[in-house]
Amino acid sequence: MFNNGKKKTLKTRKPCSIALLVLKEKKPISVLTTIDRMNKRVLITGTPFLDEDKNVVQVLTIIKDLTELFVLREKLEEVEKEKAKYLSEIKNLKKDIKERQLYKDLISKSSSMDRVIKLIENVSKTDATILITGETGVGKEVVARTIFKNSKRANGPYIRVNCAAIPENLLESELFGYEKGSFTGASQNGKLGLFEMANNGTILLDEIGEIPVKLQPKLLRVLQEREIKRIGGTSNIKIDVRVIAATNLNLEDEVKKGNFREDLYYRLNVIPIELPPLRERKEDISLLVYNFLGKFNKAYGKTKDFDITALEILENYSWPGNVRELENSIERLVVIGDEHLITRNTILSVLGQDKFYEASTETIDGTLKEAVDKFERNILEKTLKSCGSTYKAAKILGITQSTVVRKAKALGITEW
Incomplete structure (x- = not known):
């Protein structure tokens, strides 16, 4: 407290400095400062009292210790930093989980499938036409659906057409639709074709190698012009469809044999994805086995497991039917028999001794x-x-x- 310019002596000179400033400025002044020797953060406020002539007759100096408040603020800042760090980690984890879920059907740890998955990640973001090749049962449809789920068309329709399963005389009307009364037996309302149903989405032409030669020019037109014409129709209909084709045939050989148009092959083969057979990625077998085991244990209320000898046989078998054969075999092993542990003998008994005997033995090398x-x-x-x-x-x-x-x-x- 200062009175008529006379001051009380304080241990710190800071309040004195504030008082002098208040005397000079004739207005309240506040300063946030540190008292070093006490390691204190304080707020010093000087307030003048004026007489009738506007002269300062008194200065009231108040010192507030804010040390604890600043400590709390620093702790709060640390907490906020930690919070931001954890939120960032959670965001990254959610992203990783989402990515894993998007590719959860492609179970693999082999380098050959890793390359396929990387290619799928890249092509999913585009609308490029894709040709998936590989032996029966390797998972071509799974790959096609994964591409669809990861594409910008994921909210649109996904139509799968098995070209080998539809009779030749019906395939054209199924793919391209027809106008009412265009042929005997046709619906009076006409019919949308599968290409129109897939508009703004994706169509999978499975077993594309089986499509009749006479239909191939119409399919080529779809790929070139992005339009179709219904049977009995007079006008072209524009469509916006991503085309994925799949086959277990060697289309280059089919082209040489005259069974497949060369220009159609090149239109389909913009992005080729070749899936390796299971015998060439044996390191994936145990992963697939336990994935299917979990699936079928849950489906049938079982708690089956495999012992080491059983896994050895499954890993050594060539699996000509690939992943599909493996899945069907695991389902059979889970369903048949009451034993908790599936052994070598279980496999030989349930799946066939002749079939798996070679896989259960090894060539003796040495003594x-x-x-x-x-x-x-x-x-x-x-x-x-x-x-x-x-x-x-x-x-x-x-x-x-x-x-x-x-x-x-x-x-x-x-x-x-």
Whole structure:
């Protein structure tokens, strides 16, 4: 407090400075400052009291300790930073989850399928025509649907046409539709074709290699002009459709044989996607097995599981029917039999001994002892890796824990 220019002595000179400023300016002044030796953040406010002649007769100086408030503010800022960090992480996790869900049907860890998935990610964003090739059962329709789900047309219709399943005399009317009364037996209201039904969406022409030669020019026109003409119609109808085709045939060979138009082949083969057979990506088999096992356990209220010997057979089998054959086989193994654990013998019994016998045996390379050691090492190593402990491995293999430890040491298994 200052009175008539006389001041009380304070330990800090800051209030004095404020008072002098107030005396000079003749108005209230506030300053936020730090008292270093006390490590305090304070707000110093000086308020003048004036006489009738507007002279300062008194200055009231108030010091408010704001240290705790500033500490709280700093903590709040730290919390806000952490919050922003976690929100960013959550956003990224949601993005990752969304991306995983979009490609959840393409179960794989093989490099060959990784390349396919990367290609799918790129082409899904475009409207380019795609030709998916591969053996029967490799998942061509799954890939086509995944492309559709990840495209800008995902909210539009998705129409799948099996060109091999529709009789030749009906295929044209199914694809392109017809006007009323255009032929005997035609509906009096006419009919929309599948291309029109797929407008603003995607159409999958599955088994495109089976389409009759006489229909191929009309399909070529769709790809070139983006328009169709109904049977019995007189005008062209514009359509906005993305075309995906799929086949298990070699269309280049079909072109040479005269069964497929060369110009149509090139129109379809803008973006080729070739799916590898399951025998060429054996590392994916165990992933697919457990995916199908979970699916069918849930569907049939079961709790089945596979032992190591069963997985060995499934991984060694060539799977000529590819993923479809594998899926059907797992469903059969889940449905048939009451045993919780599916073993080698279960597979040979349920799926056929002749079919899987070769996959259940190995060619002996070297002496019998070397072959036995190799087999023991393989089984023991896989069991240890799958369960993570010698105790659990012993329980699964039906031997003592000390035997597991001794054999692992003898066979040079040090990590699992």
